[in-house]
Amino acid sequence: MKKEYSRKLQAFLRFLIAIVILLMLLFDGISDFIKGFIEGWSGKEGLGDGGNIQITVVSVVFILIIFGVISHIAKKYISEPARRIADSMNKVSGGNLDVRLETKDSFEFGEMEEAFNNMVAGLKEAQTLREKNDEHNRQLYAGIAHDLKTPMTMVMGYAKLLKKEDISDEELKRCLTVIEQQIEAANVQLEDMLEYSKFGSASYKIIPEEGNIAALLRGILADMFYKFEEKKLVLNLEIPDTVICKYDHSQMRRVFSNLINNAVRHNPENTTIKVTMTEKRSGVEVVVADNGPFLDEELKAHIFEPYMKGKNGGSGLGLSVAKKIMELHGGMLEYMEDAESEFKRFVVSV
Template sequence: MNKLSLKIGILFFCIIFGLITLMLFLLHEAVVENRVQEELDALQSRGNSHRTVLEKHFNKEIIDHVILMESESNTDVVITDEAKYILGSSSKLNSFEKYIKKDIGTIPYSGEIVEENWKREPVISTLSPVKINGQTQGYVYMFQNTESVHNLIQSLNKHFLLVGFISIFVTIIIIIFLSRGITKPLIQMKKATSQINKGNFAVTITRKSDDELGELAKSIETLATDLNYLKRERNEFLASISHELRTPLTYIKGYADILLKRNPPQEEREKYLTIIVTEINRLNLLIKDLFELAKIDKNSFVINKEKIDLSIFLKEIERKLTPAINEKNMNFNVHFQNNLNLFADPIRLEQILLNLLDNAIKYSKTGSLVALDVWKEKKSIHFLIKDNGKGIPEKDIPYIFNRFYRVEKSRKRSLGGTGLGLSIVQELVHAHGAEITLNSKEQMGSEFEIIFKENEK
């Protein structure tokens, strides 16, 4: 048995053993008390029966008859007059005198218990008054040896001990199976996490239930899947960055060599310089995205919120995108409610919208539509960027905001970005306390919705 199951087993045993011991003790005390009370009630009832006979004829003949009846039973009787002078006894009086002389006080007609301490006293005793015409004429004392009570209790103790041992044995068996049943999936999870720690993310854990342990096993499998995905994406990212850096550097070096060594005509020279500038800009953009992510990771960037008049702000966005829209002969519709204000960082908000709109333009065909709708709903401002372009495959949607993820894997220079843009957008949106969602269907287009909540400053 492993250490965990042993610890759980010992803990369960201590708890259950304590509960069983407590319950058996309380039950034993209750049963013993009840049995002793039954003996006392029976003794009192027997004394009351003799009292009833004596009340009809309280004479020596009847007294002797009662004494004779008790001499054949396991109880004893002592009959006295009202002054507690003994008129008859079924046994020797030496052991009964102290109980007869005991001052009890007022005695009810139903009788009174004279002695009930069966643990210390040799007998238990009851008293029944004999009343004739409302006057007390004598008393009937009933005695029973406590040896019979002790024998009864000993028999009861044996039964309780037997039940206790059986309960403990069954408890141990149950605990063994229970602790193993609980710890087995935990041991599997420990082995799985050890494999994950060694870099083996292809782990599976048997789940037999949907309880917390089942959810934990599912979480570990999900973690392994995510780590495997991140490892794969990291490798792809390194390959992508390597490619993205190598390609512009190759262009820059190649054309710079041509300019230095061949001294081409002015027209070609300008062409080569234009290519060099383009590739430098591409490098600059990549480095800028990496720098943005580095700042986000270190929480070193600052969101400077201020009141933005969205009417002016959105018109400026439209103006900046008009050349790109016209170049692809596309339609760009901007709809917004009047008098809308938003407390946000204008530079970061522009970065968010331009990134999303640039993607919409880039992945849409010539002549298609890109729309930006802005409206207020209760205290929230909603931004909806939609297009009818290529859309995003369903399998890619869960990962679209992950860093370094690119739907376009071909690395075409016209389409393939660094895979950092949407990740930066999501981080900036969350930094504003806002939320971003995506709804997309392949070949039908995409919709990105950003919700800025609690807009009041």
């Protein structure tokens, strides 16, 4: 922008110099014109020395008037716009990103003013995005700290119980079970954190391989079946024996495990959980549905954002990670509620 301004200013200065030279060359012509005009008006030929002085004075005044007009034009169309731009730049350098210039077509300064406004708007947008990212990171760190603190606190509490000399075998078994569960929960959180951090890298890629995705889903449900029994949940399955497609096996396991774990963890006893898999022309669709309580509107609107809190709970990193994994597969992960059937569902499309 500065180079463009310098080029235009130099061109205008050359134009002024050319005008001055032209006026000097035409000075005699102007003098003769004024002399002829005065002689014609007075009806006399020859004005003598006094008349020649008058002609010279009038010619000089005429040239000064022309210079005055040129100076006014230069001030209006060059000096003032340049000053406005310079003043606005000083305000921006002082941190004021709300400055805008009124674009005017003045010696092509309108282009510079428009470019300046676009530049400041870009800086403002970048500042807003940075502030939003900072707030997002603060919430993320607070959520991570909270989710890790809970299992660690329980592990410490039950570890102290193990120090009791008169602890029974039943209490010992219960303490070890809780410690194992909490360490597993903390490990899942750490894995989600690690996975989430990888998504910011341009080199991060999934490795799709052809396989039986139905067998993968059945295996995950078999490993988790004891959780359904412990919480007295009703499990309905509609999964074919064989469904072949290309997917990243470890990442898809993470997606399915997260959705099923959430259905178990966030629903009360006697909730019905349905897991279905259907082959479609566009690919494979997996639905994890339950008839537990619906989400509140605040949480539902931000369900796939990390550590979003609602009135009745919140979300960790798991759903955010699952959403990213499905996007990398070229698929989708959606949440929807059906008031008629009273089921809420997560739909995975591969």
